[in-house]
Amino acid sequence: MSESSSTPDIITTLLTRRSIRKFTAEPVAPEIVDVLEQAAQRAPSSQYLNDWSAIRVEDSDLKHRVAEIGRQHYIAEAPLLYVFVIDERRNAMIARRRGIGIEDGSFTLTTSYRFTQAQNDATLALHAMDTAANAFGLGTVVLGSILNDVAGLIEALRLPRYTYPVLGLAIGHADQRPALKPRLPREAQFFTDHYPQDDETLLDGYIDDFDDAVHHYYDLRNADRPVDALSQQIATAAVSTDVLGKGVSQPAKDQGFSLDR
Ligand SMILES: Cc1cc2nc3c(=O)[nH]c(=O)nc-3n(C[C@H](O)[C@H](O)[C@H](O)COP(=O)(O)O)c2cc1C
Numbered sequence: 103m104s105e106s107s108s109t110p111d112i113i114t115t116l117l118t119r120r121s122i123r124k125f126t127a128e129p130v131a132p133e134i135v136d137v138l139e140q141a142a143q144r145a146p147s148s149q150y151l152n153d154w155s156a157i158r159v160e161d162s163d164l165k166h167r168v169a170e171i172g173r174q175h176y177i178a179e180a181p182l183l184y185v186f187v188i189d190e191r192r193n194a195m196i197a198r199r200r201g202i203g204i205e206d207g208s209f210t211l212t213t214s215y216r217f218t219q220a221q222n223d224a225t226l227a228l229h230a231m232d233t234a235a236n237a238f239g240l241g242t243v244v245l246g247s248i249l250n251d252v253a254g255l256i257e258a259l260r261l262p263r264y265t266y267p268v269l270g271l272a273i274g275h276a277d278q279r280p281a282l283k284p285r286l287p288r289e290a291q292f293f294t295d296h297y298p299q300d301d302e303t304l305l306d307g308y309i310d311d312f313d314d315a316v317h318h319y320y321d322l323r324n325a326d327r328p329v330d331a332l333s334q335q336i337a338t339a340a341v342s343t344d345v346l347g348k349g350v351s352q353p354a355k356d357q358g359f360s361l362d363r
Contacts, residue, residue, distance in 0.1 A: 181273070
């Protein structure tokens with residue numbers, strides 16, 4: 103394979119992507135939707151288990167229900183909305199056709215290992231679709247908020263046993279142009295050979311400047327007030343009680359996954 107010194111378009115796409123939370127009403131052309139779905143399917147799959155699926159949410163009432171669960175109005179306004187799910191149901195049916203007893207103790211498709219394995223696959227597939235959409239000049243935002251009410255989402259999408267929602271992806275033509283959100287300096291996130299051993303110097307040389315940069319980032323979501331410095335955001339999240347009781351383990355167990363094996 104030959105290398106070229108010019109920057110491939112896909113790299114420019116990756117280095118300029120940002121989350122979009124306001125879309126025009128223009129639909130995404132069906133031939134582009136085809137390619138986006140193919141790109142997601144082309145993502146790597148651990149052990150080739152292909153244990154994810156995606157629900158394309160088209161029904162307007164259903165979109166509003168998902169937006170209500172996510173408490174984010176732009177979810178309902180996205181022309182194209184997907185919910186990626188862990189899917190061991192299809193594989194369970196395949197195994198059953200081969201004479202494997204799904205309810206037997208030897209059935210391992212519903213163990214916590216498979217759960218995280220499938221979650222990885224689903225996330226990689228979603229990211230491939232996200233990148234492809236951005237390469238077409240579309241805007242996207244990943245949606246973890248749809249997990250605010252996992253049981254409600256499972257019911258709304260009629261997700262059967264051995265499936266579980268992972269993340270949403272909203273796609274459309276951007277109706278805003280947010281600034282690129284700062285990222286940590288590379289040396290703060292990439293290390294050679296070993297993780298730095300000295301906690302006292304881990305943040306040296308960059309954290310104050312980075313806090314300042316994040317504080318000055320103009321976030322269209324809260325245009326009337328500056329974004330908190332990263333340190334403040336992390337400190338707030340570190341003691342946030344929002345996550346308490348949000349535990350996904352009971353709904354996951356209800357869906358047939360055993361998270362304690
Ligand atoms: C797993 C995951 C879940 C996210 N969930 C939401 C969400 O529910 N709503 C939203 O508006 N943005 C969501 N985001 C987008 C992040 O807020 C965004 O990527 C981050 O602030 C960096 O901004 P940027 O994407 O514009 O660079 C999510 C991102 C990830 C990776």
